[in-house]
Amino acid sequence: MSIETGFGEKSSQVEALTVEQVAVSESGPAVASDARSSREAPAEGSSEKHYRRPILTLSSEELDQWLHSKGEPRFRLRQLLHWLYQQPVENFEQMSDIPKALRRELARAFRLWTTRVVEHVKADDGTEKLLVRLMDGETVECVLLRDDRGHRTACVSTQVGCAMGCKFCASGLGGFRRNLSAYEIVEQLLHLTRLLPQRERLTHIVVMGMGEPLTNLKNVLQALEAATSNNGLGISGRRVTISTVGIPPAIDRLAESRKPYHLAISLHAPNDELRTQIVPSNQKIGLKAILNAADRYFAKTGRRVTFEYVLLAGVNDRLEHAAALAELLKNRTALVNVIAYNPVPELPYQTPSPARVHRFVDKLREAGLNARVRFRKGLQIEAACGQLRRRVVAQTGSGNGGPIVGGEMSTSAPPAGPASPEASPPNQENKAAN
Numbered sequence: 001m002s003i004e005t006g007f008g009e010k011s012s013q014v015e016a017l018t019v020e021q022v023a024v025s026e027s028g029p030a031v032a033s034d035a036r037s038s039r040e041a042p043a044e045g046s047s048e049k050h051y052r053r054p055i056l057t058l059s060s061e062e063l064d065q066w067l068h069s070k071g072e073p074r075f076r077l078r079q080l081l082h083w084l085y086q087q088p089v090e091n092f093e094q095m096s097d098i099p100k101a102l103r104r105e106l107a108r109a110f111r112l113w114t115t116r117v118v119e120h121v122k123a124d125d126g127t128e129k130l131l132v133r134l135m136d137g138e139t140v141e142c143v144l145l146r147d148d149r150g151h152r153t154a155c156v157s158t159q160v161g162c163a164m165g166c167k168f169c170a171s172g173l174g175g176f177r178r179n180l181s182a183y184e185i186v187e188q189l190l191h192l193t194r195l196l197p198q199r200e201r202l203t204h205i206v207v208m209g210m211g212e213p214l215t216n217l218k219n220v221l222q223a224l225e226a227a228t229s230n231n232g233l234g235i236s237g238r239r240v241t242i243s244t245v246g247i248p249p250a251i252d253r254l255a256e257s258r259k260p261y262h263l264a265i266s267l268h269a270p271n272d273e274l275r276t277q278i279v280p281s282n283q284k285i286g287l288k289a290i291l292n293a294a295d296r297y298f299a300k301t302g303r304r305v306t307f308e309y310v311l312l313a314g315v316n317d318r319l320e321h322a323a324a325l326a327e328l329l330k331n332r333t334a335l336v337n338v339i340a341y342n343p344v345p346e347l348p349y350q351t352p353s354p355a356r357v358h359r360f361v362d363k364l365r366e367a368g369l370n371a372r373v374r375f376r377k378g379l380q381i382e383a384a385c386g387q388l389r390r391r392v393v394a395q396t397g398s399g400n401g402g403p404i405v406g407g408e409m410s411t412s413a414p415p416a417g418p419a420s421p422e423a424s425p426p427n428q429e430n431k432a433a434n
């Protein structure tokens with residue numbers, strides 16, 4: 001039986017592997033680089049050199065093989081996949097319809113979680129943000145957004161830190177640390193799933209958290225395979241949005257992948273001079289190349305591109321900026337999301353008044369653009385991407401809380417809780433930037 005969970009990684013040996021074995025297995029670069037960057041602590045009671053492989057790095061085919069080698073019936077795979085993706089539990093012991101002896105074998109062979117939740121904050125509007133610690137002690141944020149249409153949107157990070165250095169962004173302040181592996185991205189989705197009551201599922205994914213996803217495209221696509229597979233989280237690919245500052249070759253690769261994902265490009269300025277000031281990566285690329293790549297994406301996929309424009313008071317929010325933006329995007333099938341900036345304490349940028357935001361959008365509409373204001377959510381919980389992480393780093397004096405010991409979720413992880421009341425329209429701009 002072969003059910004693809006999306007990771008598609010193959011190795012001939014799926015018993016617990018040493019780090020060295022994982023690094024040289026045929027499982028693909030995501031696993032190899034993980035082994036280098038995220039050495040896990042030895043499992044309790046194991047020899048120094050014995051490491052348990054994260055179970056999410058195994059394809060369903062590999063899991064099936066492993067189960068088969070233990071003499072298990074074919075239906076066991078579906079049970080296991082259910083506990084991994086649909087109803088993620090804290091530890092193997094909680095997989096209640098799996099025989100106890102097998103649960104123990106699984107726990108000996110694999111890590112169920114490589115990450116754990118170290119901070120969990122909630123806003124009155126139902127938005128919840130998690131700070132998740134990785135095996136090497138680094139931390140990333142992910143967010144659950146709720147709306148009154150029943151959308152349950154996960155916003156996930158793809159890197160630790162970010163190399164793009166956008167001037168208004170808390171995530172870029174500490175620079176780039178490393179790419180996340182596919183399973184580290186999927187684990188964020190699973191942590192967010194655990195915040196929902198059992199009758200609810202994640203419905204949408206926005207890849208708008210910390211990091212520039214298109215510079216970690218391979219792992220992002222692997223993670224999204226698991227997220228959209230019916231044997232993974234089962235979220236429709238049409239409900240996935242990948243947000244980028246604009247990396248033309250990677251936009252082309254994304255188009256080539258033939259996936260139904262939405263592309264959102266963060267413009268934030270209508271001309272190169274201003275954009276380079278606030279999005280430094282623009283200097284070497286330029287708006288023309290980015291818009292050409294957006295046009296190719298549309299031509300290849302038929303999917304309308306969204307342009308994000310974060311309004312920074314007194315910087316890019318004048319009517320002349322709106323007019324220039326309308327000119328830049330005219331004759332394109334596009335949607336412009338205008339988002340009022342989420343202020344970050346260390347940074348000098350301010351939020352424009354609501355009247356100014358609406359005036360800007362009205363100007364775009366008058367010029368014939370399809371534009372809308374996106375509301376911000378989670379304002380009480382350091383909603384701008386990277387803020388929670390920066391506060392915790394400041395309080396603890398380090399972004400590195402030390403390696404995670406053991407393979408199951410720590411007790412600091414939030415329990416699956418009741419749904420918070422839903423309030424406002426859907427928001428995918430908790431991060432409000434990339």
Ligand code: SF4
Pocket residue numbers: 162163164165166169170171172209210211212245385433434
């Ligand atoms: S806005 Fe996005 S691309 Fe820019 S620094 Fe922040 S995380 Fe990176």
